Amino acid sequence: MARLLRARALAAALAIAFTAALSAVALPGAQAAPAATTTCSGTGTIPAGDYMIQANEWNSTAPQCLTYNSGTAWTVSTANFNLSGGAPATYPSIYKGCHWGLCTGNSGFPIQMSNLGSAVSSWNTTQPSSGTYDVAYDIWFNSTPTTTGQPDGTEVMIWINSRGGVQPFGSQTGNTNVDGMNWNVWTGQQTSWKIISYVLNPGATSVSNLDLKALFQDAVARGSINPSNYLLDVEAGFEIWQGGQGLGTNSFSVTATAGSGGDTSPPSVPANPTVTGTTASSAALSWSPSTDNVGVAGYRVYRNGVQVGTTAGTTFTDTGLTASTRYTYTVAAYDAAGNVSAQSVGVTATTTSSGGGGAGGCTATYSVTL
Numbered sequence: 001m002a003r004l005l006r007a008r009a010l011a012a013a014l015a016i017a018f019t020a021a022l023s024a025v026a027l028p029g030a031q032a033a034p035a036a037t038t039t040c041s042g043t044g045t046i047p048a049g050d051y052m053i054q055a056n057e058w059n060s061t062a063p064q065c066l067t068y069n070s071g072t073a074w075t076v077s078t079a080n081f082n083l084s085g086g087a088p089a090t091y092p093s094i095y096k097g098c099h100w101g102l103c104t105g106n107s108g109f110p111i112q113m114s115n116l117g118s119a120v121s122s123w124n125t126t127q128p129s130s131g132t133y134d135v136a137y138d139i140w141f142n143s144t145p146t147t148t149g150q151p152d153g154t155e156v157m158i159w160i161n162s163r164g165g166v167q168p169f170g171s172q173t174g175n176t177n178v179d180g181m182n183w184n185v186w187t188g189q190q191t192s193w194k195i196i197s198y199v200l201n202p203g204a205t206s207v208s209n210l211d212l213k214a215l216f217q218d219a220v221a222r223g224s225i226n227p228s229n230y231l232l233d234v235e236a237g238f239e240i241w242q243g244g245q246g247l248g249t250n251s252f253s254v255t256a257t258a259g260s261g262g263d264t265s266p267p268s269v270p271a272n273p274t275v276t277g278t279t280a281s282s283a284a285l286s287w288s289p290s291t292d293n294v295g296v297a298g299y300r301v302y303r304n305g306v307q308v309g310t311t312a313g314t315t316f317t318d319t320g321l322t323a324s325t326r327y328t329y330t331v332a333a334y335d336a337a338g339n340v341s342a343q344s345v346g347v348t349a350t351t352t353s354s355g356g357g358g359a360g361g362c363t364a365t366y367s368v369t370l
Contacts, residue, residue, distance in 0.1 A: 037067070048068060052099070062081055064090055074249055079244030080245060081242055088134075093236055098233050100147075116216065119231070122206075126205075126246065126247065131244055132166060132241040136239060139158070141156070142229060143226070145230050155194070160200045162199075178198070178214050182200075187222070220340075267339065268291045282320075285347070286316075298312045
């Protein structure tokens with residue numbers, strides 16, 4: 001009986017081995033599963049259909065490898081960065097559009113912000129419990145449709161999560177609810193481009209059908225995006241300071257379309273800007289309301305040519321000024337589609353001396369500011 005059982009076991013083992021051998025033979029027309037692709041170059045790229053994966057290690061020479069599996073799934077397979085503070089070591093990411101002149105196919109970009117019909121993205125990530133990093137979109141606008149270098153418009157970062165206490169560039173200047181989620185808003189100015197960052201509160205490991213256009217429109221209203229600028233690309237990745245191995249994208253998609261006959265008419269120029277009062281550290285302004293074919297959403301106020309605030313009404317008080325100093329103010333109106341009027345004629349205000357009075361101490365004159 002024991003011999004019979006051993007014989008049956010041996011026959012079963014031979015059958016399994018024969019089946020396995022047959023499965024290893026490539027049959028006509030059969031396709032093997034694609035092998036994973038890895039790059040360990042700091043400037044390496046891996047095509048992923050309509051997307052591109054990039055290593056983008058720009059502030060470090062430490063070892064970093066990215067491994068692409070299939071679809072839009074990829075991971076940081078090797079990394080052990082160790083920076084504290086300052087700029088991140090790297091921003092490995094997946095993108096659609098044009099990054100420094102390297103463009104993907106079938107992206108639909110560039111699209112002028114004023115003609116952006118829709119922009120929607122979904123992103124699912126893996127985030128290890130150690131390390132210092134953010135999980136963020138990096139989105140670029142430029143004054144012209146193409147550029148092979150640093151874009152000169154606006155960098156929009158959308159942080160869906162972070163670890164290790166890192167913060168966006170600049171300073172927090174607001175909070176807003178967009179697309180059903182709460183965001184802390186940070187703004188800053190680099191040498192030749194603006195940065196606005198939206199930090200999801202609380203953070204998450206994924207977003208589904210995120211309305212990017214709604215965030216862009218909020219940035220337009222804050223004066224951070226010029227609606228005449230062009231959306232060049234949408235990137236999604238990880239700024240890493242410490243650690244990093246195991247960070248990954250499970251799936252990613254972004255779709256953007258141009259509008260068709262949308263609102264492209266700017267509001268009228270605000271008229272009759274007036275200084276209604278000054279103190280040693282502030283100037284109060286008012287102006288006549290603008291008109292628009294759809295509706296005025298608000299106004300931007302500029303001091304000496306630099307935007308200092310926005311308001312939904314026709315009055316604004318600028319604070320934090322220096323005593324006994326002359327300032328020139330202009331105002332521009334914008335609508336919900338991101339169209340912006342030309343700036344008004346300039347009006348000047350001179351703050352009072354320290355300890356001086358209010359409205360009686362001011363002077364106001366009109367001048368055209370080109």
